[in-house]
Amino acid sequence: MNEVNAGRLSRRRGGPPRVGVVGGGLAGLACALRLARAGVKVTLFEQRRRLGGRATSFVDQQSGETIDNCQHVALGCCDRYLALLGQLGKLDCIAWHDRQWWVEEGGRTSVLEPMRGHRWLPGFASHAASFLRASFLSVQDKAAIATAMGQIALVDRDSHRDVTFGDWLAQQNQPASAIERFWTPVIVSACNGEVSRVAASSAMHVFQDGLLAGASASRIGVPTVPLVALYDAAEMLLTQAGGELLLGETVEALTATTVTTRACEWAFDAVVCAVPVEKARRWLPASDVRLVQLAAAEHSPILGVHVTFDRPVLQTPHAVLVCAGTQWLFRKDERGCVVHAVISAADAWMGLSEEQIVARVVDDVQRWMPSSRGARVVRARSVKERMATFVPTPRFERSRPGALPDGARWGEAVVLAGDYCDTDWPATMEGAVRSGERAARALGC
Ligand SMILES: Cc1cc2nc3c(=O)[nH]c(=O)nc-3n(C[C@H](O)[C@H](O)[C@H](O)COP(=O)(O)OP(=O)(O)OC[C@H]3O[C@@H](n4cnc5c(N)ncnc54)[C@H](O)[C@@H]3O)c2cc1C
Structure with missing residues (x-):
């Protein structure tokens, strides 16, 4: 284990140890705050003028409102993400829903x-x-799903890394309708990949830690404030510990102990690289064995569509649209006039114009929620994230890197953090936070 080899971060040149963390997404943030709590002076570099990385918000020029790049939800089992929100004093900004509404066409x-x-x-x-009682599944589908759930509850998921979940479902004789109406919507939204691409171990993880872990673990948490507001306290927590947050600071290169920005080169006792996998690939030296592992990463897009109607269209806090192109809808105002649609593994949508995207989403809303027919679109905005997340394919699940190469010590190799590291979680906020905490542990904190 990398962490066993890591020494406790100590003073090298007098004064408290100094760590540079590059990337102010959830991985970098979790790492920086854990280090700060342990008394380490952290400099956190973030190229944008806001924190949160892929889980953040921006000001929409059209409406002037702060909106999220995409709706982000957590499950009750995301305990490290929730601990981070606790540290930031934002736990009360999550609304919890025990119920899920599955809506069929009509x-x-x-x-x-x-x-x-x-x-x-x-x-x-x-x-x-x-x-x-659910009407969107046949009796045969329910029996097959219950049987497979029983298997998943008992299985050692690590021994299912080499097979896709689609192949595993076929081995379990799951009917096509159960795959289309139940397994696919859950796994596509949780893992951002079709069941034919996602490793069975990753898909099983979603069920084992979520639905199969009981009512609290599987409840859905939806932020009640723009995502960026969740990170308000981060700068204060870092500076109180003697560190600093540098927003709008683009890093051009890094090594195990240096960070280069346009203005200067910074020296640290250790450097944590918490940027997305495709960027980390560019920065590791050719001698780093983890480069081969990172080469196995593949990406998948997610589409978020904000639509404001002139009257209420969504009566429930959220809805899964069974067998629709639009997978999830979230209600963003009290009345249900403002909705946010999410489409994961959205390859087929990437070539469409915003007009075409909005037309498709509105068509789905009207067909799946007939009472909304006649509602007029007041405003719409779609956000395409082409490289939204990595896909937990069997190949990449075997390759996900640790914070340090085996046997290496911090200060000798770049410490990695990011949702793609070997946390065992799909690309999620929880996975990112865990990777950040592991990076801090690799530094002995
Ligand atoms: C559209 C979409 C929807 C999602 N929905 C969910 C969801 O519902 N639930 C869930 O749990 N997860 C969801 N995810 C996944 C989740 O957002 C990510 O897994 C997680 O936020 C990744 O965090 P990270 O810190 O690893 O990386 P990032 O968030 O990508 O953070 C990396 C940071 O590094 C910064 N950076 C990059 N280059 C430089 C540089 N040169 N110098 C300085 N800084 C740099 C970036 O600006 C960024 O802030 C979604 C992701 C997307 C894109």
Whole structure:
């Protein structure tokens, strides 16, 4: 294990140890705050003028409003992400939903929820009654899904890294309709890849830690403020510990102990590289064995579409649109006039213009929620993230790098952090935070 080889960060040139963290996304932020808490002086470099990386917000020129690049949700099982929000004093900015609304074309709606008074029931059992009532699945689908869930609950997921979840579902004789109506929507939104691309271990992780871990673990947390507002306290926490946050500071190169910006070269006792995988690839020296591992990473796009209607269209906090191109809708105002649509693994949408995208989303909304017909679009904005996340393919799941190469010590090699590191989580905020914490642990903190 890398962390065993790591020495405790110590004074080298007198004064407290100094660490440069490059990248102010959740991985860099989690790392920097953990180091700061341990008394390390951290300089956090972020090229943008705001924190959060891929989980952030921007000011929409059209409306003047601060909107998220895309809706981000957490599950109750995202304990390290929630701990970070606790440190930032923002836990009360998450609204929790026990229920999931699954809507079929025409509007028929099934609610998946834990049984009232039986939240304590283990695993899928807490959701059994609503699952049996659900109308979007046939009796055969439900029986097959329940059987496969039983397998997933017991399986050692690590032994399923080499097979795709699609192949595993086929081995379990899952009907095509169960794959299309249940397994695919869950895995595409959680892993940002089709079941035919995602490693079975990654997909099983989603169920084992989420739905199968009970009612609290599987509840859905939706921020009630723009994502960027969650990071308000970060600068104060860093500076209180003697560190600094440099926003708008683009790093041009880094080594195990230096960071180069346009203005100067900075010397540190250790450097943490917390930029996305495609950028980290460019900065590691050719001698770093992790370069081969990083070469296995593949990306997948996500599309977020903000639409404001002139009247309410969405009555529930969110909705899964069963078998629609638009996968999830989130209600962004009290009345349900403002909605945010999310399409993961959105390859087929990337070539479309904003007009075409909005027309498709509006068509889905009207067909899946017939009561919305006649609602007029007041404003719309789509955000394409072409390289939104890595896909946890079997090849990459075998290759995800550690914070340090095996046997290396900090100060000798760049410390890596980022959702793509070997946390065992798909590309999520939770995975990013865990990777940041692991990087800090590799530095002995
Ligand atoms: C559209 C979309 C929807 C998503 N939905 C969800 C969701 O619902 N739930 C969930 O858990 N996860 C979701 N994710 C995934 C989640 O956002 C990421 O896994 C996570 O935020 C990655 O964090 P990170 O710190 O590893 O990387 P990043 O967030 O990419 O952070 C890297 C940081 O490095 C900075 N940087 C890059 N180059 C330089 C440089 N040269 N100098 C200085 N700084 C630099 C970047 O500006 C960025 O701030 C979604 C992602 C996307 C794109």
